[in-house]
Amino acid sequence: MQLFSSWTGSDFLLFYMVLLATCGAASWFIAHRLRPQGRFGESHEPEDIALLAGGSGRLADSVLADLFARGALALALGAKGKLAVAQATVPASPAGRTLLAVREPFDPDEANRMLALHTTRVVARLRREGLLMRPEDHARLRWLAIAPFIVLILIGLYRERAGSALGEPTGYLVILLVVTALLAVVRFVRVDPRTAAGIAAVNGLRRQSARLRRAPQPGEAGMAVALFGTTVLVGTPWEPVHAMRHPNSSEGGTSSDSGGSSSDSGSGCGGGGCGGCGG
Amino acid sequence: MSAFDSQLWQRIAAHTIGPQDAALSFSARLARENRWSPAYAEAVIGEYMRFCYLAITAGNEVTPSDAVDQAWHLHLTYSRDYWQVFCPAVLGADLHHGPTAGGPVERARYYHQYADTLAAYEAAFGEAPPRLIWPDAHRRFAVDPFGVRVNLRNAILLPRRVALALGFLAFVVGWLAGRIM
Numbered sequence: 081m082q083l084f085s086s087w088t089g090s091d092f093l094l095f096y097m098v099l100l101a102t103c104g105a106a107s108w109f110i111a112h113r114l115r116p117q118g119r120f121g122e123s124h125e126p127e128d129i130a131l132l133a134g135g136s137g138r139l140a141d142s143v144l145a146d147l148f149a150r151g152a153l154a155l156a157l158g159a160k161g162k163l164a165v166a167q168a169t170v171p172a173s174p175a176g177r178t179l180l181a182v183r184e185p186f187d188p189d190e191a192n193r194m195l196a197l198h199t200t201r202v203v204a205r206l207r208r209e210g211l212l213m214r215p216e217d218h219a220r221l222r223w224l225a226i227a228p229f230i231v232l233i234l235i236g237l238y239r240e241r242a243g244s245a246l247g248e249p250t251g252y253l254v255i256l257l258v259v260t261a262l263l264a265v266v267r268f269v270r271v272d273p274r275t276a277a278g279i280a281a282v283n284g285l286r287r288q289s290a291r292l293r294r295a296p297q298p299g300e301a302g303m304a305v306a307l308f309g310t311t312v313l314v315g316t317p318w319e320p321v322h323a324m325r326h327p328n329s330s331e332g333g334t335s336s337d338s339g340g341s342s343s344d345s346g347s348g349c350g351g352g353g354c355g356g357c358g359g
Numbered sequence: 360m361s362a363f364d365s366q367l368w369q370r371i372a373a374h375t376i377g378p379q380d381a382a383l384s385f386s387a388r389l390a391r392e393n394r395w396s397p398a399y400a401e402a403v404i405g406e407y408m409r410f411c412y413l414a415i416t417a418g419n420e421v422t423p424s425d426a427v428d429q430a431w432h433l434h435l436t437y438s439r440d441y442w443q444v445f446c447p448a449v450l451g452a453d454l455h456h457g458p459t460a461g462g463p464v465e466r467a468r469y470y471h472q473y474a475d476t477l478a479a480y481e482a483a484f485g486e487a488p489p490r491l492i493w494p495d496a497h498r499r500f501a502v503d504p505f506g507v508r509v510n511l512r513n514a515i516l517l518p519r520r521v522a523l524a525l526g527f528l529a530f531v532v533g534w535l536a537g538r539i540m
Contacts (some may be wrong), residue, residue, distance in 0.1 A: 294493065294494065295499070296474060
């Protein structure tokens with residue numbers, strides 16, 4: 081007896097699409113439930129958090145934002161879209177010192193490449209701390225996450241072969257099989273490499289640091305970008321770092337100079353030197 | 360000691376702006392002039408009070424959000440209350456309002472002050488400022504300054520999305536009418 085032999089083509093396509101949706105949910109559920117717990121530590125270095133929250137590109141952005149906000153980097157004169165070292169003596173992390181040692185102007189992608197070795201070290205440290213999965217655990221979770229899609233593809237291939245043997249049209253089914261295969265590849269590539277503890281660490285810090293998303297201080301720019309990406313720099317004096325990453329972004333353009341007023345409290349300034357604030 | 364336990368905060372929290380028996384209270388006027396709900400206007404006044412606390416205690420100049428600034432502007436127009444009661448008896452110091460002189464240097468200065476104000480708020484009150492009243496820097500310095508005073512007896516206001524949708528709809532209807540006729 082052949083499976084699905086009594087089903088029409090359209091019946092099977094409908095069944096297949098329901099299964100495809102089920103497979104998507106099952107894939108998410110598997111990755112969620114079978115993710116290693118890891119260890120809930122106290123890794124709050126901006127570079128660690130940047131890599132956990134956004135990968136190696138985010139780590140480079142975080143370092144650039146930190147150095148730019150503290151005046152160590154500035155826009156390169158005569159080299160559009162590039163940064164140059166302005167003050168090499170500013171205290172910096174090992175990754176920051178790597179960039180401060182560069183003599184030529186560089187863009188964020190070049191910075192990312194220059195920090196590759198450092199990124200590898202951070203990845204190794206996060207794996208030791210239980211915030212990133214070990215490679216074998218990550219590979220296992222990837223295969224488990226796409227297992228439902230593989231089963232579905234096998235079912236679809238079986239039906240396609242049977243339909244072809246009977247001379248039935250199978251074009252729509254082939255399209256669905258290709259879509260399923262593409263979804264499986266995307267899912268395989270995008271399975272989150274973090275442990276449950278790593279995800280919780282980032283989410284917890286995001287909740288605690290909501291203020292950084294609105295207006296970080298210069299010393300907080302690195303952590304703000306680590307947690308939320310360069311978008312948090314829009315509207316700040318360090319927006320050029322965001323513009324380099326997103327040159328066509330519709331955000332930004334904070335050229336308005338009419339938006340401020342401030343207080344001048346006599347008691348708060350000390351020494352009586354606060355006159356002339358206007359009003 | 361938290362900000363809430365300080366005598367300064369107790370005095371600020373106990374202060375009512377404007378005559379209590381006025382038909383149009385300070386809160387109602389603030390809501391009317393900004394087309395805010397009464398509840399939102401009350402919330403803004405609460406944040407203005409916190410801002411005033413920070414202005415006295417932060418040790419540096421502080422910059423309000425646009426909403427808090429509107430409350431401050433209106434309070435300044437209640438000049439007897441502001442200069443003869445609020446500043447001397449409640450704050451214990453003159454609190455001057457200083458608008459920006461314009462230009463990129465001032466722009467950066469006000470950003471830093473705004474960021475410092477949010478940090479001081481969090482340190483003093485143990486929580487982040489409410490996002491609806493203290494927005495992000497982009498909103499504060501690139502969007503909110505475009506607010507203008509409009510008399511609704513003379514103009515019709517539409518949200519930009521609605522206006523664009525209506526324009527698109529008119530274009531489609533016109534095109535279809537041209538095809539049919």
